[in-house]
Amino acid sequence: MSEYNYAVIEKKWQKYWLDHKTFKTPDHVEGKKKFYCLDMFPYPSGAGLHVGHPEGYTATDILCRYKRMKGFNVLHPMGWDAFGLPAEQYAVETGTHPAVTTKKNVDRFREQIRALGFSYDWDREVNTTDPGYYKWTQWIFEKLYEKGLAYVAEVPVNWCPALGTVLANEEVIDGRSERGNHPVIRRPMRQWMLKITAYAERLLEGLEHLDWPEGIKEMQRNWIGKSTGAEVDFKMKFTMGGGAGAPELPSVVTVYTTRCDTLFGATYMVMSPEHPFIARWLEEGLLANAEEVKEYRRKAASKSDLERTELNKDKTGVKLEGVTGVNPVNGVELPIFISDYVLASYGTGAIMAVPAHDDRDWAFAKKFGLPIIEVVRRAGDVESLPLQAAFTDCATGTMVNSGFITGLSVEDAKAKMIAWLEEKGVGHAKTQYKLRDWLFSRQRYWGEPFPVIHMADGSTKLVPAEDLPLTLPELADYKPTGTGEPPLAKAAEWVNYTDPKTGEKGVRETNTMPQWAGSCWYYLRYIDPHNDAAFADPAKLKEWLPVDLYVGGAEHAVLHLLYSRFWHKVLFDLGLVPTDEPFQRLVNQGMILGMAYKTSRGVLVPMDKITWREGKPYGAEDGGEEELLTEFPAKMSKSLKNVINPDDVIRDYGADSLRLYEMFMGPLQAVKPWSTKGVEGVFRFLKRVNKLVTETPIADRPLTKAEAKVLNATVKKVGEDLESLNFNTAISAMMVFLNEFPATTGGSGAPEPLPREAVEKFVLCLAPFAPHLGEELWQFLGHAGTLAYEPFPAYDPAALVEDEVEIPVQVLGKLRGRVTVPATADAAAMRAAAEANPDVARFLAGKTIVKVVCVPKKMVNFVVRP
């Protein structure tokens, strides 16, 4: 064997691993530590794998192969997050059942993933659309329901009139549908909600102890959005009647504020248009400008989210005529507005406005000509200047014009104000979260059915656990109903329910669960994937949890990871999992970009419209002159035609080259552009490795000192870099070995025999990265079977000890020469050797040596004066 025939080698070993179940993971091995390494499982789309998928998967695979060689019992599974919209939409268009599409896509994904030589335990494969799997998704939902964490509510959803369906937030982009670009409005509908807000504080606190990227933790913190402040009661004064005959008339508006220190600066109040009091006041005829108010409320309701936020930095609102609010700190009567810059869903849906110290209130006050009272001033500023903008710096502010808190710092003023409010019974400290309850239902077919029956008497009944899974009914067509009613409503037989014992009638819930449901707990099912009696055996969960390393894209930074943590904590509280958090360590792989080309005017030119001359790209925008194009990295996209297909790379260079290149490109976490030339580089490396091992004679002889040094340095570096996930530098170290080692073994002419020890250790180092070639060379070296469980080579520190070192010599910090000294040389010897060097002496001549810095084995630096 001399040719590097990757196609043959890779097929051969993939078959071997599969046939021998090489990577089957025992539930427990006495004396072996466990290592649970998880990949974010993919949605098996019709387009197949792209080069982004293998990036994280390769990194975890290399680490898992390494950990096995280090004696760990490694759990490394793969599965499919297969519910979801694309299969359903394909079903709508073609009538093909989503299960059929899903199976086809899964088969293709599995085949592609196997072609990359990943060491998954395929006996643990899971699929969220498998009834045996979603039985337990439904079961966990029932636990949530029983715990009072699942409830039904009328909430506004993203309704797309043109598509006749409800959309998930992620399917709405800038207020329009991702598919078709139709407008989306908010419309209240009956929905299932999960009470994730009950866990807000624990989800926040739990982040402290996790080894996750700081950015991801921060994003989750922001999403949870904890703020501390106060609720303050404002009494209402009505000029039209005052509510005689309506004793329950709401006459105290509670506002939420984080700046109760600024209460003396409040000059008006704002309520959200949806605030329930407004409707009551309108009913009671307390608002003089009722028509105007109603009109504003109507307009606000019909606005899309986009119109209410981004386009609408320009404030709008209507003053309520006939009602004012009394500021509890000073008795001042404040006008009240409704405006959609106040959100109904946060805090109390009403605010006190302090335009001098809040940017939004400032903008509103300026537009409506409202008074602005300064109550916080930068410490040291004496004169009251006309404010140019809201002053919002709490750190440097001191209270002014504020009665009993004048002169205090902002922090002290808040504390004193809260104490005062509580004493007077008009307010209290309050913690708020931005996090909302999780909208958990979708008006879709291809999702988990809710195991819920709405009985005729109005009660809600769960499908008994022993009757789960509740499977999806067959449908003739999957089209949306157009009314917002889910497609399952069409399955009349399935929907109508009669209790087998009592004969009572009911209807089944026709919403389905969102795609997040199945991915919330899949890492638990891998631990015990075929268990019929429980989602997983508690003893096995105890063995394997938590996940030691979770690798995936940053796009799941918030939702998936937050939802998963929520479910996990609920299961923990029920005593069903042994840990409080699911994923101990998280790493995000960076996106792989493609190359894109643009003209001098910045017009993008797709790959297939580019002419290459002498390696340079030429192209033209429509109707323009051809010109030399500028190359830059950009997201791979169909429109730019720069998508790289892993199948093509494997065909041309092999899976080992693809794996090696994806890791060699740069740090795992970094965003980096794809380069086909770069693949050729690592391909050449593998060819040279193959040639060296198979074509050079190998002898059983001890290593020379020089050989031992190169070998041990490589083994050390590769091992350490694997532990720290620095795959790129580990590969670089192996390339250095290949460049240097043969040179150490002999002179010119006929190849010197290589020492067997060095070759074998090098092959074992390479094997986790390029497992097919690794196995093949291991076999060539005379070993039977797989190297997957061979011990990873240890290095000998003694071999790395140097007798002599070459050290730099600086004069005033500038490099002037190099000297070779014994590694044991002391400062005096180093200095003497340095001064003797002619290049150094030249710069010392005629100067006074003030100080000499000598760092043993590192460097010498002379500090001199003229």
Next chain:
RNA sequence: GCUGGAGUGGCGUAAUGGCAGCCGCAGCGGACUUAAAAUCCGCUGGCCGUAAGGCCGUACGGGUUCGAGUCCCGUCUCCAGCACCA
């Protein structure tokens, strides 16, 4: 605007506060070949110089240090996420 991350050769990148640019790509020169591909060897940050060598150089401006790509302060640019959350 807020939060997180990043700025180093033509390109991807590498450097426990101690020789900036390892490794790879591209480029140049050479060997082999009728020729090409493949392969192998050498050179390759910029400027000055025949050379020895010198000067400059890690986004920009300061600072700490014998010594800064690395630490501190400030500025700019790029990427990602969030964004009327009171």
